[in-house]
Amino acid sequence: TETETETGTERGTAMMALSLAPQRTPIPPISCSASAEPPCRWRDPPRGFLTAAAAAARGPRRPVRRTVSAPASRTTTVASLQRVQEEENRSSGTHPNWSEFASRVSGEWDGYGAEFTSKGEPIELPENVVPEAFREWGVQVFDWQIQCPTLAEAGKPSLMYKLIKLLPTVGCEADAATRYSVEERIVGGADDKVFAFAYDQSGSYVAIWAMKEYGEDKLLEVEHCLVDPRNQEVRMRIVQNIRVEKVTLKLQKIKVFSEQWYGPFRNGEQLGGCAIRESGFASTCATEKSEVIGTWQSACVSATFQTGAICELVNGRAQKLIRDLEGLIPLPKQLWCSLGKRGDGETWAEVGWLIDHGRAVTSRCIFLKDGNLKEISIGHEVTILGDV
DSSP states (O other): OEEEEEOSSSTTOOEEEEEOOOOOOOOOOOOOOOOOOOOOOOOOOOTTSSHHHHHHHHGGGSOEEEEEEOOSOHHHHHHHHHHHHHHHHHHHHHSTTHHHHHHHHOEEEEEEEEEEETTSOBOOOOGGGSOHHHHHHTOOOOOEEEEEEEEEETTTTEEEEEEEEEOOOSSSOGGGOOEEEEEEEEESSTTOOEEEEEEOTTSOEEEEEEEEEETTEEEEEEEEEEEOTTOTTEEEEEEEEEEEETTEEEEEEEEEEEEEEOSSOOTTOSOOGGGOOOOOOTTSOOOOGGGTSEEEEEEEEEEOOOTTOEEEOOOOEEEEEEEOSTTEEEETTTEEEEEEEOTTSOEEEEEEEEEETTEEEEEEEEEOTTSOEEEEEEEEEEEOTTOO
């Protein structure tokens, strides 16, 4: 919902200023112990597809407010309005809906994270970070409590987030929580480190990071961020560490982060502590394979682009997918991931999230035979009964 307020006596001389800050109420603290980018190929999405679901999920809690204030003079107002309009045209012309994406992805995201082997087995935390009490009780610790403060600029395609891991504590010791590590990721600008980035205005995105090179081989991190279509303050981030050996892609390990939105961006200065609504999940039951294999009908948005581009996922299409056990790795939290090769030599890297029986949100990257990226897509899927 957009609300317009106009002050001043001269109509048509007002200066518009957009405010796209999320209208969510943060949880109060609780005390308890620049270079040019390659062009994208754009097409308008089908009417009502995905954006309608995002708008319905958004509801009235995050309105876009337009404030119009009286200018000092007509000349100043017109010039200022022209500058604002030119800036908006430059931004929306190449990256439509980025400002909406920025408002949804920005904020303090807190939760838990864990690492898994290429077979989906949880990896225990290093012994030197686990409190003595856990070792005395024989308790294995697999989960990190994490913070992920994220900030995206509304006026241009630029995003930064930090992955902050906190040392495990015994009981609810929010005040005693200590940072173990801080890792920063940047999209856009002079310090851009992303290999490819695709976004959806709902707040979901896929980022491919080029991490290291081992001789002729290189290591990629494929990060899939999926927002819950039922509640846009809940999301999953699944990271596939993939080693590219010449033209062969091999899965090395998997990282999973279960996060919820706790308030506007504060650069990680406010710890959710006991207010965190998440809990450790690494040792919980994995998704049943029978829930994943079979025939699915997908309505997806996609982007095809050259390396280094930042693209919106807009090219909508419907397709039928058949999933079998090839490369399938069940994970906790109703998640799965897979890495496999198609008959034409192309390789896919996929993750999925069962949000209900027979319903899923998925993300897929397709790589060409030479290892270069071909396409990124995010889909909403339902199973086709009788074809399982």
